[in-house]
Amino acid sequence: MPKSIVTANRLSDGVVVWLGSNGEWTDRLEAADALDGNALQSALETVRDRDRDVAVDIRDIPADLVEGRPVPQARRERLRGAGPSVREDLAKTAVGERWARPPLLAPPSATSRSPYAGIYRYDEYDRQFLRDRAEQFRRQVQRRLSGELNEDEFKPLRLMNGLYLQLHGYMLRVALPYGVLGASQMRQLAYVARYYDRGYGHFTTRQNIQFNWPRLTDAADILAVLAEADLHAIQTSGNCVRNVTTDHFAGAAAEEVVDPRLYAEILRQWSTDHPEFTYLPRKFKIAITGSPQDRAAVRVHDIGILAKRNAKGEPGFQIYAGGGLGRTPMVGTKVRDWLPVRNLLRYVEAILRVYNTLGRRDNIYKARIKILVRDMKPERFIEMIEHEFAAMPADSCVLEDDVVSVVAARFVRPPFVPLPSETPEFERAVKSNRAFRAWVRTSTHPHREPGYISAVISLKPIGGIPGDVSADEMDLIADLADHFSFGEIRVSHEQNLVLPHVRKEQLPNLWQALVDGGLATGNVGLVTDIISCPGMDYCSLATARSIPIAQKIADRFADPARQAEIGPLDLNISGCINACGHHHVGHIGLLGVDKNGEEVYQITLGGAADEKASIGTIIGPSVAVGAVPDAIEAIVDAYLAHRTDGESFIDTCRRLGTAPFREAVYGAHQ
Amino acid sequence: MALINNKARVIEDGWSYPDANGDGAIRPKYVIPLDVLASVGSEIRIDGPIGVFAAAGVTADKILPFLDKLELVVVEFPKFRDGRGFTVARALRDRHGFKGDIRAIGHILPDQLAALVQCGFSTIVTPPEHPPAQWQQGALSASRLLSGGPLLQRLIGRRAAAPANEEERS
Numbered sequence: 001m002p003k004s005i006v007t008a009n010r011l012s013d014g015v016v017v018w019l020g021s022n023g024e025w026t027d028r029l030e031a032a033d034a035l036d037g038n039a040l041q042s043a044l045e046t047v048r049d050r051d052r053d054v055a056v057d058i059r060d061i062p063a064d065l066v067e068g069r070p071v072p073q074a075r076r077e078r079l080r081g082a083g084p085s086v087r088e089d090l091a092k093t094a095v096g097e098r099w100a101r102p103p104l105l106a107p108p109s110a111t112s113r114s115p116y117a118g119i120y121r122y123d124e125y126d127r128q129f130l131r132d133r134a135e136q137f138r139r140q141v142q143r144r145l146s147g148e149l150n151e152d153e154f155k156p157l158r159l160m161n162g163l164y165l166q167l168h169g170y171m172l173r174v175a176l177p178y179g180v181l182g183a184s185q186m187r188q189l190a191y192v193a194r195y196y197d198r199g200y201g202h203f204t205t206r207q208n209i210q211f212n213w214p215r216l217t218d219a220a221d222i223l224a225v226l227a228e229a230d231l232h233a234i235q236t237s238g239n240c241v242r243n244v245t246t247d248h249f250a251g252a253a254a255e256e257v258v259d260p261r262l263y264a265e266i267l268r269q270w271s272t273d274h275p276e277f278t279y280l281p282r283k284f285k286i287a288i289t290g291s292p293q294d295r296a297a298v299r300v301h302d303i304g305i306l307a308k309r310n311a312k313g314e315p316g317f318q319i320y321a322g323g324g325l326g327r328t329p330m331v332g333t334k335v336r337d338w339l340p341v342r343n344l345l346r347y348v349e350a351i352l353r354v355y356n357t358l359g360r361r362d363n364i365y366k367a368r369i370k371i372l373v374r375d376m377k378p379e380r381f382i383e384m385i386e387h388e389f390a391a392m393p394a395d396s397c398v399l400e401d402d403v404v405s406v407v408a409a410r411f412v413r414p415p416f417v418p419l420p421s422e423t424p425e426f427e428r429a430v431k432s433n434r435a436f437r438a439w440v441r442t443s444t445h446p447h448r449e450p451g452y453i454s455a456v457i458s459l460k461p462i463g464g465i466p467g468d469v470s471a472d473e474m475d476l477i478a479d480l481a482d483h484f485s486f487g488e489i490r491v492s493h494e495q496n497l498v499l500p501h502v503r504k505e506q507l508p509n510l511w512q513a514l515v516d517g518g519l520a521t522g523n524v525g526l527v528t529d530i531i532s533c534p535g536m537d538y539c540s541l542a543t544a545r546s547i548p549i550a551q552k553i554a555d556r557f558a559d560p561a562r563q564a565e566i567g568p569l570d571l572n573i574s575g576c577i578n579a580c581g582h583h584h585v586g587h588i589g590l591l592g593v594d595k596n597g598e599e600v601y602q603i604t605l606g607g608a609a610d611e612k613a614s615i616g617t618i619i620g621p622s623v624a625v626g627a628v629p630d631a632i633e634a635i636v637d638a639y640l641a642h643r644t645d646g647e648s649f650i651d652t653c654r655r656l657g658t659a660p661f662r663e664a665v666y667g668a669h670q
Numbered sequence: 671m672a673l674i675n676n677k678a679r680v681i682e683d684g685w686s687y688p689d690a691n692g693d694g695a696i697r698p699k700y701v702i703p704l705d706v707l708a709s710v711g712s713e714i715r716i717d718g719p720i721g722v723f724a725a726a727g728v729t730a731d732k733i734l735p736f737l738d739k740l741e742l743v744v745v746e747f748p749k750f751r752d753g754r755g756f757t758v759a760r761a762l763r764d765r766h767g768f769k770g771d772i773r774a775i776g777h778i779l780p781d782q783l784a785a786l787v788q789c790g791f792s793t794i795v796t797p798p799e800h801p802p803a804q805w806q807q808g809a810l811s812a813s814r815l816l817s818g819g820p821l822l823q824r825l826i827g828r829r830a831a832a833p834a835n836e837e838e839r840s
Contacts, residue, residue, distance in 0.1 A: 129819050139807070140781065148804070156751055157781055239751065269822035275788035276760050279753025356757045357729055391765055403825050410821065 003034035005063045005070050006043055007077070008055035012145065013215035014169025015095055016080045017055065018070075019043060025055060027095045029081040032070045034063060053147040056165060075597070076536055080167055084537035086465055086547045090198060098213060100195040107191045109228040114182035114487030118251060118414045118501070120265050120407075122230040130227035133234060137161050138220035145217075160240065160278070162233030163219055167540045172214045173236040174226060178246040178264035178288075179207030179491035181231075183478040186489055188229035190474035196222050201474070203459060203467040205531060205582055206285070207245050207491040208236055212538055234272060239280045241271035241352075245287045247295040248492035252454045252500040254446035258290035258307035258315045262408050263344065266399065269407075270345050277352050281359030282367035284352070285324070288317075297493065297609035299323050299332045300585055302369045303351060308338075316340050321351055322373030322381070325579040329615045330370045333378040335385060341404060343389075345397040350389035354381070414486035414501055419451025423504040436511055438560060439522035444507070453504045455485075457497040457514060458521040458529060462558045465547050466532040467495035476517045484510045494531055496524060526563040527571055527636065528554040531582055535575030535592065542575035544592020544599040549573060549628055556629040557636075566636055569649045572607075585609035587650045588635060589616045590628065599625040605635070605661055606653040619662045631665045638664035671795050672802050673773075675839040676787045678780075678809035680802050683795070685742060687775070688723055701744050704728055712736055726752060726776070730761035737762070740770055745791070747776035756789045763790030771839065780808030792839050 006019035010027075017025040018032030023046070026032065035043055040060055048058050061077050063070040072078050083091040137157075144154040158164075162173040174189065181189075189209055193201045196218050197211040204210055214222055226232055235242060244264045251259040267286060271277070277284070289296040290307035298304030304320035317339045323332025339347050355369045358376075373381045430437050445454040457477060460466050469477070477497060481489045484506055485499035492498055502510055514520035523529045530553065533539065535546030550573050557563055572586030576593070583589030589604035600622035607616030623631045636649075638660050643652045653661070673683035687701050696702055696710070698718025707714065707722055712735040714720070721742030724733060733743060743762060745755040755774060762768040774786055775795040783805060786794060796802055 123821065125824065126820055136781075153750070153779060157779075239753075266822055269820035272820050272823075273785075275785035276756045277753070278785060279751050279756065353757055353761075356753060361752055361754075393764055396764060397826060399826075403822070406825060407822060 002062055003036050003065060003070070004040050004060040005032040005034055005072070006040070006047065006058065006060050007032070007080070008047075008051075008058040009165055009169060011054055011056050012217050014165060014213075016168060019047060023047075025051075029072075030069045032063070034065055034070050035060075052150070053145065056151055075594075076167065076540070076542075079536060083168060085545060086537050086551070093198075098198060099215065099218070104195045105191075107225050107228060108184060108187035109225075112184040112187050114184045114482065116412065116414050116486040117182035117481075117488035118412050118486065119180050119182045119185075119488060120177075120261075121410045121412060127227065127230060130230070130232050131224065133161075133232065134220050134223035134227050137223055141216060141220055156238055156279075158216075158219075159237040160235060161219070161223065162236035163214070163216070164237060165540070166212070167536070167538055168212065170214050170216055170219070171538070172211045172219065172222060172233060173204070174209050174211070174231060174233045175236045175243045176207050176209060176231075176491050177268045178244055178250070178261055179248055179493070180250075180261060181489050181491070183481040183487040183489065185229045185231055186474050186478040186481065188226060188231060190471040190478070192222055192225060193471040193474065196225075200468055200470045202465075202534065203469065203491050203495045203497070205493045205495060205533075205580065206236075206243050207248075207493055208243055209491070210534075235278075237283075238278075239282050239284075240278045241267075241274065241280075241284045241286065244268050244271070245285075245296055245301075245493055247289045247291055248456075248490040248496075248498045249295065249445050249454050249500065250290065250490075252445075252447050252452075253291055253293075254448045255293065256291040256448065257309055260288040260290040260296075260305075260307050262404070262411065263305070263307060263317075263341075264288050265411075266344070266404070266407055267348070270348075270397075277356060280352070280356055281361050282364060282369075284355070284369065286348070292611070294609070294611040294613070295492075297582075297585065297613070299611075299613035300325055300329070300582075300609060301332065303348060304332050305344075310338065314340070317344060319347065319351075321385075322370045322378070323613075324368055324370040325582060325584050326368065327365055327577050327579075328368075328370060328374075329579065329584040330374065331613045331615065332370075333373055333381075335378075335382050342399045342401075344399055346392055347385070347389055349397055350385050350392065353388050354384045358384075414488060416449045416452065416501065419449070419503065419505075421450040423451060426504040426507055429508040433508070435515075435522075436508060438564060439511055439520060440507070441564075442522050442524045442526060447501065449501070451504055452501050453507060454498055454500045455502050455507065455510060456492065456524045457499065457519050458524050459496050460523055460529050460554065461518065461521045462528060462554050463551060466530055466550055469497075473517065473519065477519070480510060480513055480517075483513075494524075494529060496529070522560060523563055525568045525570075527557045527566055527569045527632075528563060529570075530554060531570070531572040531586065533573070533575050533580035535573075535581075539575065539580075541578055542592075543577075543594040544575045544601070544625075546573040546575035546581055546590075546592055549590065549592065549601065549625065552629050553632055556633060566640070567648055569636075570608075571632070582609065583607070584615045585613065586616065587653065588632065592625075593622065595622065601625065601628050601631075603631060603635075603665065605658050606650070608650055617658050619658045620666050623665070634664040635661045671798060674794050674796055674802050674805055676792055677838050678783060678802065678805040679838070679840075681793070681840055685721055685744075687744070701742065704732060707736055708732075712739075714739065721771075724758060727754065728758065730758050730766065733758075733762065734766060737766060737768055740768075742771045742773060743768070744773045744775050744795075747774060747778045750777050750779045750782060756785060759786075759790040780805040783808045 020026040021033040287301040288305040300323040306318040319336040320332035490498035532550040536542035573590040574581035574583040585607040591602040604616030701721040719741040726748040773793040
């Protein structure tokens with residue numbers, strides 16, 4: 001007779017609990033009571049009623065008894081019991097010892113500012129708004145704990161503040177608007193990681209940061225701490241306009257036409273707490289770039305914006321809509337070829353109004369705007385937006401020049417010094433030091449200011465967890481940003497960090513400091529610079545563990561010379577169909593799914609997120625987890641065998657299609 | 671179910687609403703379901719104020735033919751997560767200049783007061799599980815959040831511009 005145990009997450013701190021034989025919750029899986037039949041039903045009924053304001057997501061899960069101890073049958077449930085398989089070190093800490101005990105040190109915001117960083121500067125109103133939001137959330141948490149709000153009602157409110165309930169507990173996603181932050185803000189994040197979490201954070205593909213272990217009872221305190229550094233978690237979840245993302249070299253890249261950060265900030269402020277668009281059919285993602293090289297994946301967003309200049313040199317926008325990944329990946333439709341700056345918000349508002357009115361609300365898998373665009377047909381959709389746009393009152397939401405300049409004036413321009421474009425010391429270091437040369441080749445980008453360069457800090461060390469950073473590393477990066485980059489830092493959607501404004505002459509020193517700190521992995525843009533979602537090690541939606549597979553692949557290609565020989569290659573991994581790892585737009589994409597309790601991976605080829613955006617093609621049957629590194633190697637070897645001189649992986653894919661790669665992976669088995 | 675105004679003060683409700691079957695004779699101060707109103711046509715004549723019930727999913731353009739005769743539009747929220755009603759109110763106020771009373775009814779939360787008011791709602795039928803006292807708590811924080819906000823919102827504003835929004839109904 002199969003038995004079951006009853007499990008939940010504790011409301012107050014999110015800790016995974018099981019129902020013990022005394023009818024009380026315990027955080028020790030071995031103490032869970034194995035039940036069946038009527039006893040199980042009656043226990044469930046009792047706790048669902050009694051503990052509705054104590055435990056969340058109460059349910060029974062099948063378990064086997066192994067040597068008298070309950071072992072959940074589902075892998076996900078075993079992971080909930082054991083903790084993330086990629087962080088076995090964490091399991092050694094008892095639940096009671098997870099969090100720092102008060103009194104805590106004062107947060108860095110008390111003393112640390114980054115006055116030169118080219119970030120948007122808050123005034124006291126902005127700051128007070130965030131403090132008020134933190135206090136509002138504090139009251140909402142109290143109302144939840146007291147039972148005034150039930151979990152169904154509270155959930156969207158906590159999600160509006162970035163607080164999820166994940167596999168092991170709560171997860172707080174903090175917004176890093178368009179991926180720009182100052183060194184002092186990075187220190188504040190390190191402080192949160194150290195004192196309210198478990199010493200690390202995870203940078204995401206939306207240029208945000210996630211903390212995996214906060215307590216509900218600390219959440220308002222965390223938001224208050226973040227507010228002091230002009231940081232917040234507003235709208236990092238929920239069916240609203242999410243963090244607007246952009247090019248991580250924005251405002252620095254030599255080839256850029258328009259600095260998109262100004263418009264990203266305007267969109268951020270416009271969308272914050274938007275009264276009309278906070279309960280949309282589904283989440284809504286906007287990306288903007290001002291460079292001809294699309295590093296922001298704008299064509300796979302709900303709205304994608306390309307900032308350009310017309311013949312007169314005036315800035316304006318080309319608008320895409322209805323792109324997206326997830327279950328139904330689509331490249332967006334161009335809905336407007338040219339939109340003057342003054343109409344940006346009006347036009348975006350028109351799109352959202354059509355979506356809010358007509359987007360499906362009966363099926364969350366069909367609720368994104370891409371489905372609406374597809375079902376209505378793009379021509380009809382464009383007609384409706386234009387109709388809505390034309391009908392707006394003439395004075396509503398107009399971005400007049402003076403408004404734009406007031407916002408623009410809030411961006412500090414870092415005090416660049418005039419430098420010669422010749423940088424002999426830098427050139428000498430490149431020539432004489434092979435390791436430095438290799439790092440420079442992958443990890444830098446030309447800067448618009450003579451004598452400056454942008455440097456990428458890879459968060460993909462071989463054997464590491466893509467996007468994860470410890471609190472100590474955050475502090476080190478903040479110090480390096482202060483020393484080398486006017487205190488300014490960027491987050492890339494590839495889950496790396498950027499010091500955008502480094503003097504070329506100082507680049508060797510920066511590199512040496514990164515080497516000393518273990519942060520000089522020179523693999524940016526190469527096969528081991530893998531985008532990966534957190535997968536089943538953390539996420540309650542995941543069907544596979546994407547991090548371990550990313551680690552195995554990185555291990556296989558660890559040799560820097562081999563990576564350099566292969567050249568640019570985007571490898572993206574998602575642990576479920578929701579595609580947080582952007583596998584559809586990886587040159588090689590991997591999607592992990594569960595097949596009768598086994599993890600298997602579907603392989604796609606030919607995806608791209610850049611200006612030639614395309615959705616990858618599935619090359620054949622899913623591959624068993626253990627066979628994935630071999631399959632990737634076979635694909636890469638096929639590329640090396642077929643490429644013409646100087647041809648990149650994606651170009652070979654485009655030229656040859658999937659056939660030679662399919663043969664390389666499956667040939668022997670078919 | 672108590673009626674409150676945009677400051678969360680309880681006010682008297684002189685209107686009657688369609689019952690679960692949606693029927694009821696057309697009479698003054700009765701909120702007429704839109705489809706009933708539509709079947710009568712825009713030539714409707716009633717001796718007294720007319721209100722309409724816009725069930726979830728009804729769009730503003732469907733109410734338009736009757737707008738100049740209406741004193742009240744009641745917008746239904748089937749679930750507080752269903753935000754279509756915000757766009758209905760916004761369209762009536764901003765685009766069509768409706769000056770009458772726009773009332774929210776259904777499953778809505780005190781936490782949504784600020785958004786409702788900004789979109790042009792002037793009164794709210796509070797659901798039984800969230801009585802007026804909870805909304806008054808919410809009103810305090812809403813007024814704080816509305817008075818400040820990010821720079822851009824202070825510069826260009828975005829509250830639905832209508833007299834009904836500025837004045838307080840009693």
